[in-house]
Amino acid sequence: MAVYTKGIAFEKLEIVLKIYKKQARSQKEVLSLFSQESHRKTIENTYEKLTPLTIAEALLLSNAEQRMVALQCFGVEELVTKLNAKQLDAQTITKKQIRWDEHLKPYEHTYEDTYELYKIDAKSLGIERHFWREPAIYFVKCQCASTDRLYYLYVSEDIAQQQDAIAAIAWTMRFNGKPLTKQQYLNLMYSET
Amino acid sequence: MWSYWKKIYNSFFTNQINTEKEKSIIHKQGPTVYPPLNAVTTKSEEVEIEVRKERDINTVLKEAIVEQLSAGQPIPVDWNAGGDETICNVQIGEAYDYKKDGVNIGWELGDLIAQVLELPNAGEYFNNGKGHIKVDQKGQVVLHYSARAYYYDYEESDWVDGEPAENVSSTEWIPVDDPFHLNQYLHRVNINFSVWMHVEGRNTITYDSYGGLIHTQVREGDEMSVPIPKEAEAFYGEMIRKRLQKFEKDFEFSEEVAKSKSLHSIDVSGRLEEGGVRLELQKSYVVIDFIADNESVILIK
Numbered sequence: 001m002a003v004y005t006k007g008i009a010f011e012k013l014e015i016v017l018k019i020y021k022k023q024a025r026s027q028k029e030v031l032s033l034f035s036q037e038s039h040r041k042t043i044e045n046t047y048e049k050l051t052p053l054t055i056a057e058a059l060l061l062s063n064a065e066q067r068m069v070a071l072q073c074f075g076v077e078e079l080v081t082k083l084n085a086k087q088l089d090a091q092t093i094t095k096k097q098i099r100w101d102e103h104l105k106p107y108e109h110t111y112e113d114t115y116e117l118y119k120i121d122a123k124s125l126g127i128e129r130h131f132w133r134e135p136a137i138y139f140v141k142c143q144c145a146s147t148d149r150l151y152y153l154y155v156s157e158d159i160a161q162q163q164d165a166i167a168a169i170a171w172t173m174r175f176n177g178k179p180l181t182k183q184q185y186l187n188l189m190y191s192e193t
Numbered sequence: 194m195w196s197y198w199k200k201i202y203n204s205f206f207t208n209q210i211n212t213e214k215e216k217s218i219i220h221k222q223g224p225t226v227y228p229p230l231n232a233v234t235t236k237s238e239e240v241e242i243e244v245r246k247e248r249d250i251n252t253v254l255k256e257a258i259v260e261q262l263s264a265g266q267p268i269p270v271d272w273n274a275g276g277d278e279t280i281c282n283v284q285i286g287e288a289y290d291y292k293k294d295g296v297n298i299g300w301e302l303g304d305l306i307a308q309v310l311e312l313p314n315a316g317e318y319f320n321n322g323k324g325h326i327k328v329d330q331k332g333q334v335v336l337h338y339s340a341r342a343y344y345y346d347y348e349e350s351d352w353v354d355g356e357p358a359e360n361v362s363s364t365e366w367i368p369v370d371d372p373f374h375l376n377q378y379l380h381r382v383n384i385n386f387s388v389w390m391h392v393e394g395r396n397t398i399t400y401d402s403y404g405g406l407i408h409t410q411v412r413e414g415d416e417m418s419v420p421i422p423k424e425a426e427a428f429y430g431e432m433i434r435k436r437l438q439k440f441e442k443d444f445e446f447s448e449e450v451a452k453s454k455s456l457h458s459i460d461v462s463g464r465l466e467e468g469g470v471r472l473e474l475q476k477s478y479v480v481i482d483f484i485a486d487n488e489s490v491i492l493i494k
Contacts, residue, residue, distance in 0.1 A: 007412045
């Protein structure tokens with residue numbers, strides 16, 4: 001009999017319980033979700049001692065939907081830290097903006113915009129090396145100047161191999177269907193300021 | 194053996210030297226071909242396959258049809274094809290899944306009708322129709338039907354033979370107590386409502402399809418069936434039906450549209466929440482002409 005979390009069916013009760021443990025749900029709350037006697041007994045006997053789901057355990061799930069639900073338990077910062085993301089490059093651009101103060105008067109705001117390029121290698125992802133090729137995930141970290149939110153944007157391997165964080169962030173933007181080059185991006189930043 | 198080493202050589206050097214070459218090689222190799230989904234059969238399908246081996250499927254269908262018609266039971270058919278699916282309902286007696294000799298008669302006839310009428314399943318084609326299955330004087334199984342169809346021409350960026358002229362949607366919150374104590378399940382189960390109906394013309398309202406009202410979907414925990422009493426179906430059914438009829442009246446389409454040969458549908462989906470029911474109502478309207486008006490086609494000779 002399947003067990004569910006976020007509407008996705010899992011074959012193993014233990015994985016769902018580990019997800020609940022990661023979500024810091026109490027045993028009482030978890031018991032309220034189960035009606036089968038065998039499940040309830042397992043929860044009563046094992047839940048308190050159970051360790052929360054780890055990223056490695058989540059990545060081992062072969063079903064993509066189950067993996068997605070399991071990985072949602074982790075924040076991006078936690079994923080980046082626990083998966084030993086290696087910083088390949090970091091660059092800072094000084095930008096100027098015209099902003100308006102509370103009296104609706106324009107003023108010049110200068111700030112620094114930092115872009116960081118990271119790699120998570122195959123070993124951390126639990127993926128085997130394919131002969132000489134090592135599968136990896138590359139992403140660029142940046143911060144929205146308006147909301148201060150952090151963003152982690154996927155970039156392709158060929159652009160990441162340039163080891164240039166600005167070239168990487170430029171690649172995430174498209175003009176006429178083509179990715180921007182580093183120089184185009186910097187020119188546009190100049191236009192923005 | 195040579196091809197094996199050649200493959201290793203190619204993939205090694207192309208991977209190391211040039212990713213574009215790598216891409217072109219992958220492209221030349223073509224995508225992985227998986228067996229079709231229907232290659233995996235279920236137990237009931239296996240039974241059907243066994244029956245097919247022993248007896249001609251059309252003979253079983255014909256016998257079932259003759260039995261029904263001889264007993265004075267009509268065999269109504271309706272379909273709503275296109276928009277990425279082909280739904281063809283054949284009602285045998287009270288059931289849509291009547292079986293004879295292990296063969297699901299309704300499903301098989303539905304497939305046969307879809308095949309004979311070449312009903313669409315692509316997203317941009319729509320074909321709605323209804324009729325009756327009969328047996329003619331020559332003993333042939335015949336479908337008497339009327340149908341309407343239209344499609345979207347991507348090249349012309351326009352609808353052909355039809356015009357989905359107007360769409361109205363609304364989200365509503367209906368506060369209601371919890372007389373059947375269903376709220377106790379909401380932390381782990383979604384309790385959904387689903388109703389749809391097709392309306393023809395202005396004064397001839399017919400409920401072409403009226404599906405089951407309450408559906409449950411487990412969200413957290415194990416599969417405990419939520420006991421939904423018949424009274425709950427009736428209670429929420431009446432409430433939603435009333436709202437649906439008001440919605441139908443509130444959003445009348447234009448005179449011109451209403452006078453034309455029209456087909457419009459109302460879809461209602463909803464969810465039981467703490468303190469009430471959230472409903473999403475959508476009324477859509479299509480001006481379409483008949484492509485077949487009281488015509489006949491032979492299904493089985």
